[in-house]
Amino acid sequence: MRYKILIIDDEEMITELISSHLKDCGYDTLIANDSGMAMEQLKYNPNLILLDINMPGTNGLELCRNIRNHVSCPIIFLTARVTEQDKINGFGFGGDDYITKPFSLKELTARIAAHLRRDERNIEHNSIFTFSDGLIVNLSKRSIFYNDKEIIFSKKEFDLIELLIKNIGQVFDKERIYELVWGYDASGDSNTVKEHIRKIRTKFKEITDKEYIETIWGVGYRWKN
Amino acid sequence: MRYKILIIDDEEMITELISSHLKDCGYDTLIANDSGMAMEQLKYNPNLILLDINMPGTNGLELCRNIRNHVSCPIIFLTARVTEQDKINGFGFGGDDYITKPFSLKELTARIAAHLRRDERNIEHNSIFTFSDGLIVNLSKRSIFYNDKEIIFSKKEFDLIELLIKNIGQVFDKERIYELVWGYDASGDSNTVKEHIRKIRTKFKEITDKEYIETIWGVGYRWKN
DNA sequence: AATAATTTGACAAAAATTTGACAATTATAT
DNA sequence: ATATAATTGTCAAATTTTTGTCAAATTATT
Numbered sequence: 001m002r003y004k005i006l007i008i009d010d011e012e013m014i015t016e017l018i019s020s021h022l023k024d025c026g027y028d029t030l031i032a033n034d035s036g037m038a039m040e041q042l043k044y045n046p047n048l049i050l051l052d053i054n055m056p057g058t059n060g061l062e063l064c065r066n067i068r069n070h071v072s073c074p075i076i077f078l079t080a081r082v083t084e085q086d087k088i089n090g091f092g093f094g095g096d097d098y099i100t101k102p103f104s105l106k107e108l109t110a111r112i113a114a115h116l117r118r119d120e121r122n123i124e125h126n127s128i129f130t131f132s133d134g135l136i137v138n139l140s141k142r143s144i145f146y147n148d149k150e151i152i153f154s155k156k157e158f159d160l161i162e163l164l165i166k167n168i169g170q171v172f173d174k175e176r177i178y179e180l181v182w183g184y185d186a187s188g189d190s191n192t193v194k195e196h197i198r199k200i201r202t203k204f205k206e207i208t209d210k211e212y213i214e215t216i217w218g219v220g221y222r223w224k225n
Numbered sequence: 226m227r228y229k230i231l232i233i234d235d236e237e238m239i240t241e242l243i244s245s246h247l248k249d250c251g252y253d254t255l256i257a258n259d260s261g262m263a264m265e266q267l268k269y270n271p272n273l274i275l276l277d278i279n280m281p282g283t284n285g286l287e288l289c290r291n292i293r294n295h296v297s298c299p300i301i302f303l304t305a306r307v308t309e310q311d312k313i314n315g316f317g318f319g320g321d322d323y324i325t326k327p328f329s330l331k332e333l334t335a336r337i338a339a340h341l342r343r344d345e346r347n348i349e350h351n352s353i354f355t356f357s358d359g360l361i362v363n364l365s366k367r368s369i370f371y372n373d374k375e376i377i378f379s380k381k382e383f384d385l386i387e388l389l390i391k392n393i394g395q396v397f398d399k400e401r402i403y404e405l406v407w408g409y410d411a412s413g414d415s416n417t418v419k420e421h422i423r424k425i426r427t428k429f430k431e432i433t434d435k436e437y438i439e440t441i442w443g444v445g446y447r448w449k450n
Numbered sequence: 451a452a453t454a455a456t457t458t459g460a461c462a463a464a465a466a467t468t469t470g471a472c473a474a475t476t477a478t479a480t
Numbered sequence: 481a482t483a484t485a486a487t488t489g490t491c492a493a494a495t496t497t498t499t500g501t502c503a504a505a506t507t508a509t510t
Contacts, residue, residue: 217464382466415469419488420468420491423488442477
């Protein structure tokens with residue numbers, strides 16, 4: 001799997017420079033030159049974020065806190081500030097690391113690699129899930145087969161399945177599912193989630209009796225173990 | 226939960242100094258002054274390791290690799306070396322961060338906190354309780370297994386179990402349980418708690434004869450030790 | 451414009467929770 | 481030891497909450 005790295009800095013020169021170097025290193029990149037763009041880009045689920053803490057007009061630390069509310073990936077601060085107090089501030093706002101400008105691209109990529117490696121130890125980046133009954137879910141191809149018969153799911157349906165399957169056994173309540181699958185301000189309806197779960201179940205039911213999505217009453221849903 | 230931090234450095238002065246400071250910060254500490262001790266201490270499952278990379282007689286990077294084979298917790302290098310190549314080497318050997326001496330205790334603790342916080346986002350800390358008779362309670366997945374057989378509990382039932390299990394051995398009277406599980410305005414009934422305890426016991430009884438929730442007469446209930 | 455996907459709301463169904471009456475048990479006082 | 485009071489256990493019914501279903505309305509895609 002290719003990692004996506006979101007680079008947030010107001011100077012396009014810098015974002016471009018870092019971006020091109022990271023691409024050379026085999027990473028996918030996303031770029032944001034202001035905080036609005038940054039929040040936008042989050043929907044692509046970056047695996048790591050580089051954040052310039054000194055962007056004019058926005059408070060980088062505030063931005064960090066906002067970002068942290070939506071993603072759990074590592075956040076590395078890039079900054080010209082050098083005082084110790086700043087370092088500590090950075091960590092307090094949900095950052096995971098801190099690199100002081102000027103830094104070498106070599107050190108940057110080394111730190112990025114370390115963080116991603118660390119993440120990999122924790123998360124399974126596996127994208128093909130094979131189940132004993134003949135169900136095969138390929139997340140990167142977004143296909144689902146039951147014994148050579150393909151079941152077609154719509155985008156949202158698949159996103160929901162993906163969430164549950166990436167976290168087999170873990171229970172998600174409807175609000176959380178809405179947040180994670182639909183987007184951020186989950187003022188949205190839990191009804192929507194309910195209905196999508198139903199659609200998914202209906203599609204599976206046409207092929208097999210096995211029930212994959214389990215309801216934990218009063219709590220939420222989970223992919224059965 | 227208190228975090229355990231293993232400090233590895235050949236100079237006792239330094240290990241002591243760092244240790245006492247970390248204790249002040251509310252961490253538990255383990256100390257090792259050579260690589261043998263270090264490997265020994267691993268059995269206490271530290272949550273984070275500080276490793277001096279320049280210990281005489283041992284190769285710190287080799288040691289790191291060895292340690293990494295046994296634990297997955299974050300490893301922070303402490304070192305006097307300053308060249309960039311060294312930094313990259315460090316990451317290559319399974320380290321997660323790198324602090325160059327001399328460093329301030331403030332920065333050290335900030336980095337430690339950041340790593341532990343990050344870990345907490347990824348791993349379910351302290352949320353799995355395993356009992357000798359085969360009972361496994363996973364608080365984050367909200368699942369309870371008795372020897373591979375799952376017992377399904379409703380939300381309130383599970384919340385109540387969670388309270389007792391997080392405080393094994395401690396007695397809670399019904400009013401306190403009601404407060405803690407249901408919410409604060411405990412105008413509510415102690416009858417409710419009683420009934421829920423009964424339901425929980427019934428569910429366990431279908432699987433095993435062991436009694437987990439004990440009644441302390443005139444006082445309350447507790448999870449048996 | 452036609453088709454598919456998604457959202458929404460109303461209602462039915464299911465499950466969880468609460469409640470109250472009473473039985474059983476334990477502690478306390480006589 | 482026995483009676484009495486206090487506390488806990490049990491059960492079934494009533495209530496509340498949550499989830500499932502369906503059809504229609506809206507939105508997005510072709």
